[in-house]
Amino acid sequence: MLNLFWISVSFLVLLFYWWYQKPEKSPPGPRGLPLLGILPYLSGFPERDFGAWSKKYGPIISVPMGWQKCVVLNDYDIINETLVKQSEEFNERPYIRFIDMFSDKGVAMITGGPVWRAHRRFGMSAIRRFGGNKGAMERKVKDEAMYLVQQLEEIEGKPFKIHNLLTNAVANVICNMAFGRRYDYDDDKFEALITNLLAQFKNVSDWKTNVLMFIPFLCDVPPFTKHVEKSMTLIRPIRAMIGDLINEHKSTFDPNDIRDILDGYLESFVHKDDNFVFENCQDFFFDLFVAGTETSSTTLRWAFLCLMLHQDVQDKMLEEIDQVIGKEGTPSLSHREKMPYSCAVLHEVMRLKTLIPLALPRCAAKDVTVRGYHIPKGTQIFTNLWQVHNDETYWKNPNNFEPRRHLDDNGNFTNSKYVIPFGAGARACMGEQMARIELWIFLITIIQRFRISIDPNDPDPPSLDDGTNALVYVPPAYNMIIDSR
Numbered sequence: 001m002l003n004l005f006w007i008s009v010s011f012l013v014l015l016f017y018w019w020y021q022k023p024e025k026s027p028p029g030p031r032g033l034p035l036l037g038i039l040p041y042l043s044g045f046p047e048r049d050f051g052a053w054s055k056k057y058g059p060i061i062s063v064p065m066g067w068q069k070c071v072v073l074n075d076y077d078i079i080n081e082t083l084v085k086q087s088e089e090f091n092e093r094p095y096i097r098f099i100d101m102f103s104d105k106g107v108a109m110i111t112g113g114p115v116w117r118a119h120r121r122f123g124m125s126a127i128r129r130f131g132g133n134k135g136a137m138e139r140k141v142k143d144e145a146m147y148l149v150q151q152l153e154e155i156e157g158k159p160f161k162i163h164n165l166l167t168n169a170v171a172n173v174i175c176n177m178a179f180g181r182r183y184d185y186d187d188d189k190f191e192a193l194i195t196n197l198l199a200q201f202k203n204v205s206d207w208k209t210n211v212l213m214f215i216p217f218l219c220d221v222p223p224f225t226k227h228v229e230k231s232m233t234l235i236r237p238i239r240a241m242i243g244d245l246i247n248e249h250k251s252t253f254d255p256n257d258i259r260d261i262l263d264g265y266l267e268s269f270v271h272k273d274d275n276f277v278f279e280n281c282q283d284f285f286f287d288l289f290v291a292g293t294e295t296s297s298t299t300l301r302w303a304f305l306c307l308m309l310h311q312d313v314q315d316k317m318l319e320e321i322d323q324v325i326g327k328e329g330t331p332s333l334s335h336r337e338k339m340p341y342s343c344a345v346l347h348e349v350m351r352l353k354t355l356i357p358l359a360l361p362r363c364a365a366k367d368v369t370v371r372g373y374h375i376p377k378g379t380q381i382f383t384n385l386w387q388v389h390n391d392e393t394y395w396k397n398p399n400n401f402e403p404r405r406h407l408d409d410n411g412n413f414t415n416s417k418y419v420i421p422f423g424a425g426a427r428a429c430m431g432e433q434m435a436r437i438e439l440w441i442f443l444i445t446i447i448q449r450f451r452i453s454i455d456p457n458d459p460d461p462p463s464l465d466d467g468t469n470a471l472v473y474v475p476p477a478y479n480m481i482i483d484s485r
């Protein structure tokens with residue numbers, strides 16, 4: 001018994017010694033607790049905790065998350081130096097079991113390798129080919145914006161939640177670009193698809209997702225097993241619908257008539273390669289649909305909430321819209337250069353309400369040295385976009401919603417490099433161009449036609465300080481009232 005006691009004591013002493021021994025040339029940072037790391041010390045907003053630690057330890061810090069060693073980049077310069085200037089060294093994703101269950105051969109969370117490179121290269125060119133070069137994407141967004149306006153006109157003057165309608169509209173843009181079809185909002189299959197998408201997005205916004213990212217074995221431990229099972233149940237119908245669209249396109253594929261991005265994928269990976277892998281295609285379009293839908297929808301919900309709570313900003317924005325576009329004109333991307341205040345509003349929304357505060361994690365592809373610090377191969381890298389967007393070095397009163405901070409003394413829009421909502425480097429958001437078009441057209445179209453306001457009878461009115469934070473920072477559910485102008 002005595003020997004067992006001393007063996008146990010010796011093991012614990014060695015464990016603590018190993019844990020608190022800082023590897024040579026490792027970035028500084030808090031040590032946390034053995035096995036748990038700093039997880040017990042994190043609040044519901046870990047990006048803010050990392051930002052606070054960076055003031056003590058510096059812009060690049062190392063933090064143990066569970067038993068994983070991670071590095072967090074906390075200012076613009078270190079992000080640029082690491083992810084942009086050394087993009088090849090940081091172009092991989094870590095293996096995250098919970099996320100891998102959804103899509104492991106797509107483009108967003110695939111670890112790296114030839115499939116990722118092929119998907120990334122194809123995705124960038126396909127978005128330009130089927131949308132950017134000839135304005136097709138803008139036309140599709142404009143058309144969908146008018147469908148959304150028709151829906152809003154039917155509920156004028158009544159409090160409602162805009163979440164589902166926005167998701168319908170943005171999802172239809174993706175469906176139109178990717179699959180060559182648009183769905184009516186009351187289409188049974190489309191309604192089921194959106195219901196599952198919204199439920200899944202809510203599920204992964206739960207705190208359990210953050211825990212599973214760093215302690216993967218909990219995927220097999222209650223209550224986390226139910227969290228995993230629920231996600232898989234919600235995802236299966238989405239993947240099944242995408243699978244049906246792939247099979248339909250394969251059966252009607254004509255190399256002389258490439259209709260949409262899916263046809264383009266078949267042309268690139270099937271017509272020229274007999275080793276077509278169905279799952280790769282399914283994962284690619286699952287990532288494109290899911291990531292491209294709810295992110296833009298959520299940004300728009302934050303934008304509407306900001307404008308409802310700052311009516312003076314909405315008034316100035318409306319004045320500019322009337323001067324440049326008029327009450328009956330059609331909002332276009334070409335109007336942006338003449339609408340600096342509206343550009344500043346959207347820029348400020350993306351700064352203040354950082355959608356993915358810590359971005360999606362990267363992984364060091366090999367041993368790397370950054371500012372004299374050694375980062376071993378396999379280390380997870382987190383990009384603290386929230387800290388950049390709230391750094392008082394760049395921003396005065398960063399907690400305030402102030403669009404004018406993005407205008408110079410002559411009223412011209414200044415596109416600050418310190419606003420990087422789409423990330424940086426080799427893994428920056430592939431759909432940035434599409435997202436920016438959607439955000440501009442949908443936002444301007446709705447503000448042009450409606451006055452938006454919060455429900456005066458709401459016993460618990462929304463606040464910009466509220467929101468749920470996990471992988472994505474989402475606003476609280478709120479009621480909106482619209483009135484035609």
